[in-house]
Amino acid sequence: AQTVTQSQPEMSVQEAETVTLSCTYDTSESNYYLFWYKQPPSRQMILVIRQEAYKQQNATENRFSVNFQKAAKSFSLKISDSQLGDTAMYFCAAYMDSNYQLIWGAGTKLIIKP
Amino acid sequence: DTGVSQNPRHKITKRGQNVTFRCDPISEHNRLYWYRQTLGQGPEFLTYFQNEAQLEKSRLLSDRFSAERPKGSFSTLEIQRTEQGDSAMYLCASSLPQGALNEQFFGPGTRLTVL
Numbered sequence: 001a002q003t004v005t006q007s008q009p010e011m012s013v014q015e016a017e018t019v020t021l022s023c024t025y026d027t028s029e030s031n032y033y034l035f036w037y038k039q040p041p042s043r044q045m046i047l048v049i050r051q052e053a054y055k056q057q058n059a060t061e062n063r064f065s066v067n068f069q070k071a072a073k074s075f076s077l078k079i080s081d082s083q084l085g086d087t088a089m090y091f092c093a094a095y096m097d098s099n100y101q102l103i104w105g106a107g108t109k110l111i112i113k114p
Numbered sequence: 115d116t117g118v119s120q121n122p123r124h125k126i127t128k129r130g131q132n133v134t135f136r137c138d139p140i141s142e143h144n145r146l147y148w149y150r151q152t153l154g155q156g157p158e159f160l161t162y163f164q165n166e167a168q169l170e171k172s173r174l175l176s177d178r179f180s181a182e183r184p185k186g187s188f189s190t191l192e193i194q195r196t197e198q199g200d201s202a203m204y205l206c207a208s209s210l211p212q213g214a215l216n217e218q219f220f221g222p223g224t225r226l227t228v229l
Contacts, residue, residue: 004156035217045157045205045220091156100170102147102218104156 002027004094006105013082014113020067021077021108023092033095034068035102036077040088048090051075079110087112116140118221120206126227127196134192135224139208146189147218148181149205157205163189196228 004025013019025034036048051059051068059066063083067076079086092105119138127133139146144165149157160179162170165186178196183189193200203225207218 037220044222045207047217047219050217093156100145100147100162100164101159102149102157104158107154107156 002029002094002096002103004092004103004105006092006108008108009106010109010111012111012113015082015084017082018078018080019082019110021079021090021092021110023075023077023105025073025075025092025094025103027073027094027096029096029098031097034066034075035093035095036064036066036075037091037093038086038088039091039107040085045091049077082112084112084114086110118206118208118219120204120221120224122224123222124225124227126229128229129198130195132192132194133196133226134190135204135206135226136188136190137206137208137221138188139206140219141187143208143210143219144186145209145211145218146183147207147209148189148191149207151203151205151223152201160191160204193226196226198228201226201228 006023032053034051037045038048039045049059049061049064058068063080065078089107091107093102095102121136146163148160151157160172161181163183166183178194181191203223205223206221209218
């Protein structure tokens with residue numbers, strides 16, 4: 001079975017600090033895509049960053065970067081210079097070509113304190 | 115607004131009633147997904163359409179749930195004989211074909227409360 005695990009239910013950091021959210025996944029497929037989505041309170045899900053499994057280079061989007069360790073099946077998200085607007089639920093998800101599904105983790109609630 | 119839209123945003127119903135939700139994807143997106151999300155959890159896949167064809171359906175989806183996308187544009191999700199356990203946020207997402215790296219764009223969701 002394909003699974004995505006986020007082991008941190010909640011994290012809290014001060015504004016401007018760096019925070020890393022962890023995610024591990026399990027799949028036997030060779031072709032897949034990994035995503036981090038953000039869901040602010042009472043607002044819709046938006047994509048933060050994505051990574052193709054066949055690419056070794058870690059994806060970066062402004063203050064957001066990932067540490068993709070394919071052998072360890074690990075896909076962590078680093079947020080640098082955190083801002084109050086980063087407060088949200090963060091979900092790690094894996095997309096498998098074979099079944100068209102996004103498999104989601106349970107989420108990490110991130111609170112940025114002023 | 116050219117994003118994914120969902121209607122209604124909120125629905126309160128009594129147990130045993132039928133409900134129908136609508137999703138309008140981004141116009142050029144041929145892939146459409148339905149998810150269910152309960153409080154404090156990640157979304158759970160329900161079903162997937164490519165154009166008008168329903169290509170994948172979760173085994174968790176009971177016979178009371180049905181989804182359609184008759185013309186390959188908007189989609190409807192119907193729940194018959196609702197139960198309290200159906201209370202959740204129902205999310206719709208759409209995407210371009212694989213060449214766009216499978217990014218899914220989400221709507222705001224329909225929150226269902228079954229009394």
